[in-house]
Amino acid sequence: MDEEHIALYPFASEVSAYVESLGVSLESLLNSPAFRRSRARGMERVMQSIEGEIEKSLTKDESWLLSETLSYPFAQILVACIDDQLFTKRYALKEAEAALKWLEKESTDFLLEFGEDFGIQAEAEELHFSMHFADYIRFSSSIREPIWKLTNRQLKSGMVVVTKKDFVRLLQEAIKERIEKSFPAPKIPSEISSFCAPYVAEIKDHFEIHKKKFGATDFGAVEPELFPPCISHALANVQGGVNLAHSMRFAMTSFLLSVGMSVDEILNLFNVSPDFDAETTLYQIEHIAGATGNIYKPPACDTMRTYGNCIGRDRLCEKINHPLAYYEKKLYLKNREKEKGKEKQEEEERGKEKQEEKRKGKTRRKVKGKEKA
Ligand code: SF4
Numbered sequence: 383m384d385e386e387h388i389a390l391y392p393f394a395s396e397v398s399a400y401v402e403s404l405g406v407s408l409e410s411l412l413n414s415p416a417f418r419r420s421r422a423r424g425m426e427r428v429m430q431s432i433e434g435e436i437e438k439s440l441t442k443d444e445s446w447l448l449s450e451t452l453s454y455p456f457a458q459i460l461v462a463c464i465d466d467q468l469f470t471k472r473y474a475l476k477e478a479e480a481a482l483k484w485l486e487k488e489s490t491d492f493l494l495e496f497g498e499d500f501g502i503q504a505e506a507e508e509l510h511f512s513m514h515f516a517d518y519i520r521f522s523s524s525i526r527e528p529i530w531k532l533t534n535r536q537l538k539s540g541m542v543v544v545t546k547k548d549f550v551r552l553l554q555e556a557i558k559e560r561i562e563k564s565f566p567a568p569k570i571p572s573e574i575s576s577f578c579a580p581y582v583a584e585i586k587d588h589f590e591i592h593k594k595k596f597g598a599t600d601f602g603a604v605e606p607e608l609f610p611p612c613i614s615h616a617l618a619n620v621q622g623g624v625n626l627a628h629s630m631r632f633a634m635t636s637f638l639l640s641v642g643m644s645v646d647e648i649l650n651l652f653n654v655s656p657d658f659d660a661e662t663t664l665y666q667i668e669h670i671a672g673a674t675g676n677i678y679k680p681p682a683c684d685t686m687r688t689y690g691n692c693i694g695r696d697r698l699c700e701k702i703n704h705p706l707a708y709y710e711k712k713l714y715l716k717n718r719e720k721e722k723g724k725e726k727q728e729e730e731e732r733g734k735e736k737q738e739e740k741r742k743g744k745t746r747r748k749v750k751g752k753e754k755a
Pocket of ligand 1: 610611612613682683686687691692693694695696699700703704705708
């Protein structure tokens with residue numbers, strides 16, 4: 383690989399040997415002013431992975447190529463310090479997506495060689511690639527679209543025929559898997575975590591803001607005891623490890639997002655079954671939350687009834703036609719009760735103050751009477 387490719391694909395196997403050959407110690411990467419640019423770019427990589435896309439450009443400038451290459455190990459250190467499985471998965475996904483854009487422009491020979499680095503044995507045939515079915519299954523199993531099922535593919539003597547676009551897409555999965563597997567890194571020494579602490583704090587803050595962005599918080603703090611019966615029932619099922627029908631899963635997730643729960647809070651609700659798949663669930667929640675441009679709202683009661691999801695209807699349900707309206711009404715009633723309670727308390731306090739005033743007035747009059755006498 384030349385230096386440009388090394389900067390573009392710093393997770394390729396040969397890059398570690400290249401970085402070692404540069405003689406850059408971990409200590410100098412962390413402390414030396416000479417690597418300030420690498421650290422800044424490493425931080426930027428991580429922040430961009432939160433925002434949605436790691437942007438990569440390419441220049442032939444040697445010092446730029448070096449700092450771009452070294453920014454990757456620094457970003458890895460930061461992600462390791464954050465030590466959050468979900469965050470790691472997100473970072474790996476975004477690095478792999480960023481690589482995909484460049485891989486699409488690469489030559490067939492480069493792609494074949496790049497694939498070999500990930501153990502993919504493939505051949506190029508005119509406009510197509512053919513790869514061993516085991517490699518195909520290994521990297522396509524995490525892609526959800528039905529077209530990726532082996533049964534929907536052309537198979538010739540144990541080899542699967544794919545287009546260049548598909549081959550690159552599988553390389554994206556291979557990259558993601560490699561980056562994910564590179565964590566958890568060996569336990570981070572305390573001096574490194576102390577050095578990274580300010581960066582890590584900033585990343586965590588940024589991540590929190592990003593998570594909130596997906597939730598509509600118009601309702602204020604989330605109050606689960608006010609949820610409509612259908613949603614409470616679904617929540618109880620999820621907590622009990624019962625799998626929800628797709629329509630109910632969608633209704634519950636979109637409802638929770640609408641009342642202001644964050645993506646991660648919802649993800650944690652689903653994290654109860656032994657076969658919990660964080661990545662798939664995260665994808666589904668973010669999809670509903672609008673990660674792909676469409677923000678999905680929860681279905682109305684009529685639709686809930688059509689799919690058999692209107693469960694536990696109560697008296698308030700007769701007055702509303704949408705689960706969100708139920709929640710809104712309950713909030714209104716609760717706040718009204720609170721207000722009433724507050725008014726009553728204030729009234730009582732005013733009454734006490736008046737009595738106190740009266741008592742003081744009486745005492746003053748008595749004292750004045752005695753003085754006159
Ligand atoms: S009437 Fe609407 S809010 Fe009430 S349980 Fe049915 S779907 Fe839920």
